[in-house]
Amino acid sequence: MKIAADFSQREIVHSQTLPWVPSPMAGVDRRALDRVGDEVARATTVVRYAPGSQFSPHVHAGGEEFIVLEGVFQDEHGDFPVGSYIRNPPTSSHTPGSKEGCVIMVKLWQFQPEDRTHVRLQMNAMGKVALPHTPGVEVTPLYKDAIEEVALYHFGPNASLHFIALDGAELFVLEGDITEQQDPLGRHSWARLPMHHAVAITAGVKGAKVWVKTGHLKDVDNQIERVSGA
Template sequence: MKIAANFSQRIVVHSDSLEWIKSPMPGVDRRPLDRVGEEVARATTIVRYAPGSEFSPHVHTGGEEFIVLEGVFQDEHGSFPEGSYIRNPPQSQHQPSSLTGCVMLVKLWQFQPEDRTHVRLQTRFMGSVKHANFKGLSITPLYKDEIEEVSLLHFEPDAEMTIETQGGAELLMLEGSLSEQADTLVKHSWLRTPVNSEINAKAGKNGAKVWIKTGHLIDVENQITRVQNA
């Protein structure tokens, strides 16, 4: 299966407008944003757990990264409310569930194979610092390695940002709105920009809060190869 699999293209998806697709597990539905592969896939997906639903225990051979958008996600490692940012590295395992239901952005098979770093952050309790280059913008760093960087960006009303994305970028709108090229991004809109591109964003009158990941798309062909060889 291939969804938005041309990584040389800029893509915008207003994910709240997509229909939910049932997963193999009862009570767990998906809105795919990009995907290369079948059930084992390099994938970026909005996932919804119905109240009381659970997934069977499994190993994340290629790693799993997610941020909780609504509700509370649970596994044997704890309960993770809205705003939680989690990285379960390759070869980690868990049994996910949600007693009250939740919605998450989930990314699979997008780790370096040797990565063994667990990350469990509750971003609601994390501060931010003023961005060094842009007025009216602050940043909450979440993760960084030699390839990628993950952060929350907090835009004041009408704040502007222009960044070069040599390694590509993805962003998911958490609050507010942004204008980027001819698109208006609102809550749960998703933007992916290719390697050697640029993001020119301006916040709306209520500002914006954005999850952003940069650098990782230089490795996308290796990620796909690892899935195909799994």
Template sequence: MELNADFTRRVAVHAAHLPWVPSPVIGIERRMLDRIGAEVARATSIVRYAAESRFNAHTHGGGEEFMVLDGVFSDEHGDFPSGSYVRNPPGSTHTPGSQQGCTIFVKLRQFDSEDRTVVRIDTGKLEFLAVPTRPGVHLMPLHADAHEDVRIERWARDAAIEWVVDGGIELLVLDGSFEEGGERFTPQSWLRLPPGASLHATAGAYGCRVWVKTGHLARLG
């Protein structure tokens, strides 16, 4: 299966308007954003766990990165409430599920093969950096290495975001809204721009918070 697999093109998906697609496990559904492969795939998805649903134990050969959007995600490493950001590197094993139900944004099999960094952050316990990184933009760092930079950005109301993204960019709206390319992006909207593209966006009247990843798409070129 290939979905939005041309990484040289702009892709926008307003996932909140997509139907939920059942996974092989009862009670776990997904909205697919990009995908190369069948059940074992390089994939970016929004996944919803019903209460008391759980996958069997498995190993992530290519790593797993996720952000909890609502509810509480759990595995043998702990309980991760809404706002948690987790990186499970290649070779890591866990048994994921949710007692009360949750929704996560997840990226699979997209790590550098040598990456062994484990990250577990509850962003609800962090503050944005006091000094804006660009006009109208405050930053909450999550992870950075030689290949990519991951963070949450808070865009002030009506902020104009102008940015040449040399290594490509992905954005997922966590709350609020912005406009780009004549489209309005709201929670669960996802935008991917290829290396060398220019981002021209305007935050909505109430601003927005966005999960942002940059640099990683350069490796696909």
């Protein structure tokens, strides 16, 4: 299966307009943002757990990264409410579910194979620092390695951010609304911007919080190759 699989193209998806598609596990539905592969896939997905639903225990051979958007996500490692940012590296395992129900944005098979770093952060409780030479924009760093950098950007009303995404970028709007170039992105909208794209973000009148990942698209061919060999 291929969804938005041409990584040289700019992609915009308003996830809340997509239908929910049942997964193989009862009570767990999905909205695909991008995907290369079938059940084992390099994928970016919004996933909804019905109250009391649970996946079977499994190992994440290619790693798993997710943000809790609504409700409380749970596994044997803890309870993770809205604003949680989690990285479960390759070879990690868990039994995910939710007693009250939840919605997450999750990315699979997008780690470096040697990565063994667990990350469990509550973004809503973290500090932020002003972005130099960018009035009205503050940033909360979340993760950085040799390939990628992940951060939460806080935009004040009408604030703007411009940069060149030399190795690609990905945006997911958590609160408020923005435009990227001339395209509006509201709550839970997603953008994948190709390498060398001139990123131009402007927040709406109420500001915005945007999850931003950069650098990772330079490794996308290797990610797909690892999925194919799984």
